[in-house]
Amino acid sequence: MPPPSPVAPPESPAPDGSDPRCVPHKLTAPLPVGDACGYPRYSAEEHDVWRTLYARMADLLPGRAADEFLTGLTALGLDHEKIPALAAVSRQLHRATGWQIARTPGLLDAHDFFGHLARRIFPCTDYIRSRGELDYTPAPDCFHDIFGHTPMIMHPRFADFYQKIGQAALACRDPQVEEGLTRIYWFTVEFGLVKNPGGLRIFGNGIISSSGETRHSLTAKAEKRPFVPEQAAQQPYDIWHFQDVLWVVDSFDQLEAEFVRWAKGHGLL
Numbered sequence: 016m017p018p019p020s021p022v023a024p025p026e027s028p029a030p031d032g033s034d035p036r037c038v039p040h041k042l043t044a045p046l047p048v049g050d051a052c053g054y055p056r057y058s059a060e061e062h063d064v065w066r067t068l069y070a071r072m073a074d075l076l077p078g079r080a081a082d083e084f085l086t087g088l089t090a091l092g093l094d095h096e097k098i099p100a101l102a103a104v105s106r107q108l109h110r111a112t113g114w115q116i117a118r119t120p121g122l123l124d125a126h127d128f129f130g131h132l133a134r135r136i137f138p139c140t141d142y143i144r145s146r147g148e149l150d151y152t153p154a155p156d157c158f159h160d161i162f163g164h165t166p167m168i169m170h171p172r173f174a175d176f177y178q179k180i181g182q183a184a185l186a187c188r189d190p191q192v193e194e195g196l197t198r199i200y201w202f203t204v205e206f207g208l209v210k211n212p213g214g215l216r217i218f219g220n221g222i223i224s225s226s227g228e229t230r231h232s233l234t235a236k237a238e239k240r241p242f243v244p245e246q247a248a249q250q251p252y253d254i255w256h257f258q259d260v261l262w263v264v265d266s267f268d269q270l271e272a273e274f275v276r277w278a279k280g281h282g283l284l
């Protein structure tokens with residue numbers, strides 16, 4: 016059950032499945048972790064794609080992204096102009112929450128992906144989409160993974176919750192519970208909202224990765240429900256359309272506590 020990692024704006028056509036980036040990798044050797052992640056020779060064009068994506072999101076996120084996301088982004092101090100080195104981002108994460116980054120060649124097989132999360136290692140790509148794919152890529156790239164996912168892993172409670180998702184997934188044997196876990200992942204890590212002092216804010220990267228979904232998610236067109244894992248686990252999702260229903264956590268303490276309660280109820284933690 017690889018959790019789909021939305022990187023395309025909703026209402027996009029589904030990829031035809033022929034793109035090798037969409038084929039999950041089953042690992043046959045350990046991934047390089049932390050300082051073992053090399054820095055590719057990026058072209059000036061690839062750095063410019065990063066710069067363009069960063070500038071667009073920097074304009075859109077204030078007042079929409081969660082305080083915790085923006086705090087993590089600031090603490091990471093990502094280069095706006097050049098694609099960051101995974102090793103450097105990994106060192107920042109490690110100092111903040113004990114997480115590290117592993118360089119993945121692309122989408123990972125679910126067991127391999129969750130096995131890394133369970134050890135506080137985030138599998139991260141180091142290639143970037145082409146300029147023709149600014150609004151659409153069929154699979155995660157380093158802008159989605161670094162800009163979109165790592166800021167929340169800088170937050171101690173979210174970091175603990177994310178590890179527990181990995182641990183629970185590894186312990187899961189029942190396909191129905193597994194489907195519920197995938198939906199909980201979807202409606203939190205990728206599509207979660209949180210109450211901030213300033214109002215409702217986004218922390219899910221599936222929203223943050225899409226300017227259309229970012230605007231849509233905070234309007235009345237998306238129904239908001241208080242986060243209850245049992246309910247999120249029952250809610251089917253459609254990765255090709257804007258989400259009709261989103262779940263709102265009171266805090267990341269509540270997110271972790273509720274997830275642990277649900278996972279323990281299913282014997283996963």
Ligand SMILES: [Fe+2]
Pocket residue numbers: 019020021155159164205220221
């Ligand atoms: Fe993702």
